[in-house]
Amino acid sequence: MNEEPVAKPASEPATKAEVAIPLNEVVISLYEAQDKIYPRSVSGFFTKWRWVMIWLTQIFFYGVPWLEWGHRQALLFDLEAKRFYIFNLVLYPQDLIYLTAILIISALSLFLFTAIAGRLWCGYTCPQTVYTEIFLWIERKIEGDRAVRMKLDASTMSSKKLARKTLKHFVWIVFALITGFTFVGYFTPIRELSKELFSLSLGPWEIFWVCFYGFATYGNAGFMREQVCKYMCPYARFQSAMFDDDTLIVTYDEERGEPRGGRSRKAEVNTKELGSCIDCSLCVQVCPTGIDIRKGLQYECIGCGACADVCDTVMDKMGYERGLVKYSTQHAITNKWTHKQMVQRILRPRVLIYASILGLIIVALMTSLWLRTHFRVDVVRDRGVMARLSDDGKLENVYRLQIMNGTESVQHYKLSASGINDLEIESEAVSDGEESEHENHDNTIMVNPAESRWLIVDLKIPDGSLESGSHKIEFKIEDVESKEIVTEKSVFLVPR
Numbered sequence: 001m002n003e004e005p006v007a008k009p010a011s012e013p014a015t016k017a018e019v020a021i022p023l024n025e026v027v028i029s030l031y032e033a034q035d036k037i038y039p040r041s042v043s044g045f046f047t048k049w050r051w052v053m054i055w056l057t058q059i060f061f062y063g064v065p066w067l068e069w070g071h072r073q074a075l076l077f078d079l080e081a082k083r084f085y086i087f088n089l090v091l092y093p094q095d096l097i098y099l100t101a102i103l104i105i106s107a108l109s110l111f112l113f114t115a116i117a118g119r120l121w122c123g124y125t126c127p128q129t130v131y132t133e134i135f136l137w138i139e140r141k142i143e144g145d146r147a148v149r150m151k152l153d154a155s156t157m158s159s160k161k162l163a164r165k166t167l168k169h170f171v172w173i174v175f176a177l178i179t180g181f182t183f184v185g186y187f188t189p190i191r192e193l194s195k196e197l198f199s200l201s202l203g204p205w206e207i208f209w210v211c212f213y214g215f216a217t218y219g220n221a222g223f224m225r226e227q228v229c230k231y232m233c234p235y236a237r238f239q240s241a242m243f244d245d246d247t248l249i250v251t252y253d254e255e256r257g258e259p260r261g262g263r264s265r266k267a268e269v270n271t272k273e274l275g276s277c278i279d280c281s282l283c284v285q286v287c288p289t290g291i292d293i294r295k296g297l298q299y300e301c302i303g304c305g306a307c308a309d310v311c312d313t314v315m316d317k318m319g320y321e322r323g324l325v326k327y328s329t330q331h332a333i334t335n336k337w338t339h340k341q342m343v344q345r346i347l348r349p350r351v352l353i354y355a356s357i358l359g360l361i362i363v364a365l366m367t368s369l370w371l372r373t374h375f376r377v378d379v380v381r382d383r384g385v386m387a388r389l390s391d392d393g394k395l396e397n398v399y400r401l402q403i404m405n406g407t408e409s410v411q412h413y414k415l416s417a418s419g420i421n422d423l424e425i426e427s428e429a430v431s432d433g434e435e436s437e438h439e440n441h442d443n444t445i446m447v448n449p450a451e452s453r454w455l456i457v458d459l460k461i462p463d464g465s466l467e468s469g470s471h472k473i474e475f476k477i478e479d480v481e482s483k484e485i486v487t488e489k490s491v492f493l494v495p496r
């Protein structure tokens with residue numbers, strides 16, 4: 001029924017919203033206030049696997065920054081020094097292509113995995129799910145399971161309630177700060193960070209990032225929870241494009257379950273003309289996103305399998321066959337396929353295309369890493385010094401070369417140039433913008449492990465030996481120890 005909006009008397013000021021909304025339009029809110037979800041604890045096959053994944057991901061996350069590789073942290077993204085250390089790899093900003101390739105591989109792996117197994121990533125390994133599960137576990141240990149927590153939240157404030165809430169938030173905050181500290185340890189050597197922490201000498205930026213990441217963990221896992229998956233995660237929105245009827249999803253077997261209805265444990269399904277679903281609502285109570293899987297596939301479902309676990313428990317108690325709620329595919333459910341038939345559909349065109357592209361990129365990355373030289377060179381013409389005549393009457397061009405040693409040992413690099421007859425080369429090492437002593441003899445420079453050095457290079461030719469204009473030249477830099485060679489092209493300018 002459409003009610004005509006009642007206009008206010010002219011003397012009564014209209015609110016902002018009333019002014020903005022035309023009288024004949026219906027307002028639909030983009031945000032719907034929702035009741036808090038109190039997921040009930042659950043046990044079973046998939047819950048065990050979820051905890052296995054939680055342990056594995058957390059051991060990895062908290063453990064890896066403490067691993068040493070030689071005399072440094074094994075995995076360190078040193079933004080200040082513009083170097084990424086990934087075990088025996090040292091990457092410079094010039095190696096951004098490798099990081100891009102790693103990101104593309106991650107994205108394609110997610111596409112492939114989603115096409116095969118649906119949202120298993122969300123349910124088992126996504127940091128949002130993992131931390132929500134950990135925070136929920138802490139909450140259950142301190143406040144109790146679903147019913148007790150609901151009762152506690154509904155009760156008026158008392159010393160008992162205050163003590164439990166305070167303890168819960170204290171443990172959450174400590175855990176969140178440890179998480180923030182570990183996260184920062186991927187960007188600043190974690191052992192130095194620990195020393196600074198215990199000597200209370202952490203820098204302001206380090207404090208900021210520990211608190212920022214800790215606060216994000218506390219907020220997302222303690223309060224936002226399923227709201228992040230429902231409203232903030234882009235993956236939830238576009239994953240349906242990767243789904244097809246052979247993608248593994250958590251499904252309710254409607255044909256078997258309906259008509260649902262309560263009954264005594266011993267009642268025969270057939271005599272009451274009921275399906276296997278006893279309408280206990282436990283599948284809804286355990287769901288971390290608060291949905292009812294019996295309504296079909298919904299974008300809020302993160303594929304955690306909690307509803308399948310609890311429903312199997314119910315089926316066991318009732319003496320019915322398990323699997324009323326289970327991982328299956330739309331095709332398998334519709335066509336009543338066997339498990340074998342379902343598995344055979346894994347290798348379908350979409351999966352093969354994703355897998356082929358992924359395989360090609362991985363092979364290309366590996367080959368590129370294998371063939372990659374262990375040092376990099378950047379050549380810059382010194383724009384501050386144009387071509388000029390030197391004291392000895394020769395025509396001179398000046399260049400700046402940066403040599404980056406990507407190995408873990410001291411290396412020596414020999415520099416030469418070619419492309420023009422009678423080309424002479426002189427080089428001088430520069431350190432931190434200041435010219436240092438002539439450490440380079442015979443145009444050979446020493447560079448410390450995983451460090452870079454700048455060189456000022458003078459190229460000279462006899463004056464008048466070349467016509468005016470730009471002439472192509474090539475720098476050749478040879479690693480004296482490994483004999484690897486890098487060449488860089490540039491130009492030599494002869495003024496009119």
Ligand code: SF4
Nearest residue numbers: 277278280281283311
């Ligand atoms: S847990 Fe199983 S039996 Fe209970 S309501 Fe859900 S689907 Fe039905």
Ligand code: SF4
Nearest residue numbers: 287301302304305307
């Ligand atoms: S519907 Fe089931 S699988 Fe989906 S999120 Fe809820 S409990 Fe997890």
